[in-house]
Amino acid sequence: xxxxxxxxxxxxxxxxxxxxxxxxxxxxxxxxxxxxxxxxxxxxxxxxxxxxxxxxxxxxxxxxxxxxxxxxxxxxxxxxxxxxxxxxxxxxxxxxxxxxxxxxxxxxxxxxxxxxx
Amino acid sequence: xxxxxxxxxxxxxxxxxxxxxxxxxxxxxxxxxxxxxxxxxxxxxxxxxxxxxxxxxxxxxxxxxxxxxxxxxxxxxxxxxxxxxxxxxxxxxxxxxxxxxxxxxxxxxxxxxx
Numbered sequence: 001x002x003x004x005x006x007x008x009x010x011x012x013x014x015x016x017x018x019x020x021x022x023x024x025x026x027x028x029x030x031x032x033x034x035x036x037x038x039x040x041x042x043x044x045x046x047x048x049x050x051x052x053x054x055x056x057x058x059x060x061x062x063x064x065x066x067x068x069x070x071x072x073x074x075x076x077x078x079x080x081x082x083x084x085x086x087x088x089x090x091x092x093x094x095x096x097x098x099x100x101x102x103x104x105x106x107x108x109x110x111x112x113x114x115x116x117x
Numbered sequence: 118x119x120x121x122x123x124x125x126x127x128x129x130x131x132x133x134x135x136x137x138x139x140x141x142x143x144x145x146x147x148x149x150x151x152x153x154x155x156x157x158x159x160x161x162x163x164x165x166x167x168x169x170x171x172x173x174x175x176x177x178x179x180x181x182x183x184x185x186x187x188x189x190x191x192x193x194x195x196x197x198x199x200x201x202x203x204x205x206x207x208x209x210x211x212x213x214x215x216x217x218x219x220x221x222x223x224x225x226x227x228x229x230x231x
Contacts, residue, residue, distance in 0.1 A: 035219045043205060045160070045222035091159055095219070103148070103211070104173070105220055107159035 002027045004094050005110035013082045014116050020067075021077045021111045023092030032096040034068070034076045037107075040088040048090070051075065079113075087115045119144060123223035125207050131231055132198060138226045140191040140208030149191040150220065151183060152207040160207055166191060167213055173189045 013019035023035070036048040044102050051059045051068050063083075067076045074110045079086055092108040121142045130136050139148065148167050152160035166185040180202075182194040191203035191208055205227055207222040 033219075037219075037222075039228075042224065043227075044224045045207065045220075047219045047221075050219055089157075093219075097214075103213075104162065104165075105150075105198075105209075106162075110157070110159055112157075 002029070002032075002094055002096060002105055002106055003094050003103075004108035006092055006111050007091075008066050008111045009109070010112045010114070012114040012116060013079070015082055017082055018078060019081045019082055019113065021092075021113070022077075023075045023077070023088050023108055025073050025075065025092070025094050025103065025108075027073070027094065027096070032094060034066075034075045035077075035093040035095065035105075036064070036066070037091045037093055038086075038088045039091065039110075040085075045091075066109060070108050084115050084117060089113070089114055119221070121208055121210055121221050121223035123206075123226050124225070125226060127227045127229075129199065129229045129231060130195065132196075132200075135194070136194045137195065138193040138206055138208075138228075140193075140223055141189055142210045142221070143189055145188075146220065146221070147188055147213045148186060148208035148211045149209075150209040151193055152193070152209065154205040154207055154225070164193075181209065195228075198228075198231050203228055203230045 005024045032053045034051045038046045047062045063080045091112045095105045097103045124139045125137045140188045149162040154160040164183045183191040205225045207225045208223045211220045
């Protein structure tokens with residue numbers, strides 16, 4: 001079974017500093033996709049960044065970047081120049097495709113990020 | 118239009134009531150999903166619809182009944198719920214066969230069963 005593990009239930013960072021959120025996953029699939037979602041108190045799940053497993057280059061979206069280590073099954077998120085609006089629950093997610101039943105998106109337990117002014 | 122719209126945003130219902138949650142998207146996505154989320158927990162998959170057909174039911178109790186009347190609309194019919202069913206219910210949609218774009222989520226319906 002595919003599992004996603006986030007070992008940091010809570011993290012905090014000072015405004016303008018950098019923070020890294022950890023994620024590991026377990027899979028026997030070779031073709032899959034990884035995502036980081038952000039869920040602020042407004043409850044909306046917002047896609048932060050995505051990574052295709054077949055790509056060796058780490059994804060970057062403005063202040064957000066990932067460190068994807070396929071052999072280690074690790075997918076960490078780095079937030080640079082943290083802003084107050086980055087405060088949210090962050091979920092790591094794994095997506096894979098099943099021929100007969102569509103795709104599945106499985107989430108880790110989440111990391112609650114606090115940004116201190 | 119790049120949104121998934123869920124109504125109502127809040128719902129309080131008694132254990133003998135029948136109610137429905139509605140989800141709508143106009144992005145041309147042909148896969149739609151229902152998730153249940155308890156406080157401080159990740160979303161848990163309930164149902165998956167692909168091309169308006171139910172493709173995954175994660176052993177959800179029959180008091181939850183999904184319906185996909187067309188490619189833009191997804192309903193979740195609720196009947197005889199229990200207090201432990203109180204949660205945030207999230208709808209999502211995605212392209213079928215294009216895996217790297219993730220899902221687009223609605224902002225959810227906060228359900229309280231009394």
